[in-house]
Amino acid sequence: MSDAINRHWLLLDRPKGGNFTEVLSLREEPAPVAGEGQFRVRTIHLSLDPTNAVWMQYDSYLPAVPLNSTMRGLVLGVVDQSNHPKFKVGDIVTGMGGWADYTISDGSAFGRVPAIPGLPLTAYMGPLGMTGATAYFGLLDIGRPKAGETVVVSAAAGAVGSLVGQIAKIKGCRAVGIAGSDEKCAWLTGELGYDAAINYKAKGWQKALKAAVPDGIDIYFENVGGDITEAALSLLNVKGRIPFCGAISQYNATEPPPGPRNLSVLVSRRARMEGFLVLDYNSRLGEMYAEMGPWVAEGRIKWKVDLDQGLENTLTSFAKLFTGGNTGKLVVQVSEEPAR
Ligand SMILES: NC(=O)c1ccc[n+]([C@@H]2O[C@H](COP(=O)([O-])OP(=O)(O)OC[C@H]3O[C@@H](n4cnc5c(N)ncnc54)[C@H](OP(=O)(O)O)[C@@H]3O)[C@@H](O)[C@H]2O)c1
Structure with missing residues (x-):
C-alpha cells in the first residue's frame, strides 16, 4: 500500500x-x-x-x-x-x-x-547542475576560447547563456550577449559582467551587434537558430567556432525553419560548427565541479x-x-x- x-x-x-x-x-x-x-x-x-x-x-x-x-x-x-x-x-x-x-x-x-x-x-x-555543465563544456571543450577573443552568446539571459558569458570573461574574453528585452540586457552588462548586450527585438539590432564586436566574432555560442544565427555567421572570424548547443526558435515550429541562409560562410572563414550534448560529459562532471565550484562559492559566477x-x-x-x-x-x- x-x-x-x-x-x-x-x-x-x-x-x-x-x-x-x-x-x-x-x-x-x-x-x-x-x-x-x-x-x-x-x-x-x-x-x-x-x-x-x-x-x-x-x-x-x-x-x-x-x-x-x-x-x-x-x-x-x-x-x-x-x-x-x-x-x-x-x-x-x-x-x-x-x-x-x-x-x-x-x-x-x-x-x-x-x-x-x-x-x-x-x-x-x-551552475553546478546540467545547466552549468552545458555552459562549461560547450564553451571550453567545443568553443576552446583564448584570452582576447570575442564570444557572442544567444539566449544570453537564460539558464545556459547567463553562465557562458561569465565563463568567457573568466577566461579573458570579450563577452557579448543577445537577449529579448532591455531589462535582460541591463542584467547581463550591469550584474553579470557582459561587455555588451543586444536586444534582438529592438529595431536595428543587427547593426548594434556589428558595433558591439569591432574585432568580429571568434566564438558564437548557439542557443537559438534562425536569423540570430545568420547575423552571427556574417560577423564570424576566420577559424571561428560555433558550439551548437540548441535552437529554441525551432522547437515548436510547424514549418521547416527558414535559415540561416549564409552557412557557406563556414567555408570562406574556415570555421567550425559543432553540436554537442551535455549527457556525453557525465564522466567528466568532476572537472566542472572542480573549476566551477570555487567560482560559484567565491561569487565570481553569479546565477x-x-x-x-x-x-x-x-x-x-x-x-x-x-x-x-x-x-x-x-x-x-x-x-x-x-x-x-
Ligand atoms: N546541448 C545540450 O546538451 C543542451 C543542454 C541544455 C540546454 N540546451 C539548449 O540551450 C538553449 C538554452 O536552454 P536553457 O535551458 O538555457 O533555456 P533558457 O535560455 O533559460 O530559456 C530559453 C530562452 O530562449 C529565448 N527564446 C525563446 N524563444 C526564442 C526565439 N524564438 N528566438 C530567440 N530567443 C528565444 C528566451 O529568451 P529571450 O527573452 O532572450 O528571447 C528564453 O528565455 C536551448 O536551445 C536548449 O535546448 C542544450
Missing part, C-alpha cells in the same frame, strides 16, 4: 505549435512504492528545459516520451524510501525522473549531489534561478521558456526541502 498521493503530468498527444496545455493533463494516483533494489525520490525541484518540448514530439537523442505516460523531466529530490544498497533515505539526488511528485529508480539514472557547504540546493539545478511554485503550475511556467518570460534557470518547486 502506498502512503502518499502522486500527482503527475500525463502526455496524451504530441504537441503541435506549442499547444502544451492541450496535450498534458495533471493526474493523481497512489504514489509508487520502491521495490527490491529500488528507491523512491520525492521531487523537490523540477527542471524545465526547452528540450522537454522535443521529447514530447519525436525521437531525438532520447526516445520520445510514450503517449499516456508521465512526462520525463530532470529532477532534484530526496530519497524517501530505499531498498537499494547505495542510496539511503535522506540522500539528496538528481537525475532523470518525471513531471511528478515521486519517481522510482534503480539508481542508474540518479546520482547524489556533491555536498558543497553553504550552497542552496537550487545551485544543483543551475539566478527563476523559481515557480507548485507542480500544478508547471505548464504556465514551461510556456515562459518560449516567450522569454524567464531570466536564468527555470525551475518549479514541487515540495519543501528537508532540513539539512
Whole structure:
C-alpha cells in the first residue's frame, strides 16, 4: 500500500505549435512504492528545459516520451524510501525522473549531489547542475576560447547563456550577449559582467551587434537558430567556432525553419560548427565541479534561478521558456526541502 498521493503530468498527444496545455493533463494516483533494489525520490525541484518540448514530439537523442505516460523531466529530490544498497533515505539526488511528485529508480539514472557547504540546493539545478555543465563544456571543450577573443552568446539571459558569458570573461574574453528585452540586457552588462548586450527585438539590432564586436566574432555560442544565427555567421572570424548547443526558435515550429541562409560562410572563414550534448560529459562532471565550484562559492559566477511554485503550475511556467518570460534557470518547486 502506498502512503502518499502522486500527482503527475500525463502526455496524451504530441504537441503541435506549442499547444502544451492541450496535450498534458495533471493526474493523481497512489504514489509508487520502491521495490527490491529500488528507491523512491520525492521531487523537490523540477527542471524545465526547452528540450522537454522535443521529447514530447519525436525521437531525438532520447526516445520520445510514450503517449499516456508521465512526462520525463530532470529532477532534484530526496530519497524517501530505499531498498537499494547505495542510496539511503535522506540522500539528496538528481537525475532523470518525471513531471511528478515521486519517481522510482534503480539508481542508474540518479546520482547524489556533491555536498558543497553553504550552497542552496537550487545551485544543483543551475551552475553546478546540467545547466552549468552545458555552459562549461560547450564553451571550453567545443568553443576552446583564448584570452582576447570575442564570444557572442544567444539566449544570453537564460539558464545556459547567463553562465557562458561569465565563463568567457573568466577566461579573458570579450563577452557579448543577445537577449529579448532591455531589462535582460541591463542584467547581463550591469550584474553579470557582459561587455555588451543586444536586444534582438529592438529595431536595428543587427547593426548594434556589428558595433558591439569591432574585432568580429571568434566564438558564437548557439542557443537559438534562425536569423540570430545568420547575423552571427556574417560577423564570424576566420577559424571561428560555433558550439551548437540548441535552437529554441525551432522547437515548436510547424514549418521547416527558414535559415540561416549564409552557412557557406563556414567555408570562406574556415570555421567550425559543432553540436554537442551535455549527457556525453557525465564522466567528466568532476572537472566542472572542480573549476566551477570555487567560482560559484567565491561569487565570481553569479546565477539566478527563476523559481515557480507548485507542480500544478508547471505548464504556465514551461510556456515562459518560449516567450522569454524567464531570466536564468527555470525551475518549479514541487515540495519543501528537508532540513539539512
Ligand atoms: N546541448 C545540450 O546538451 C543542451 C543542454 C541544455 C540546454 N540546451 C539548449 O540551450 C538553449 C538554452 O536552454 P536553457 O535551458 O538555457 O533555456 P533558457 O535560455 O533559460 O530559456 C530559453 C530562452 O530562449 C529565448 N527564446 C525563446 N524563444 C526564442 C526565439 N524564438 N528566438 C530567440 N530567443 C528565444 C528566451 O529568451 P529571450 O527573452 O532572450 O528571447 C528564453 O528565455 C536551448 O536551445 C536548449 O535546448 C542544450
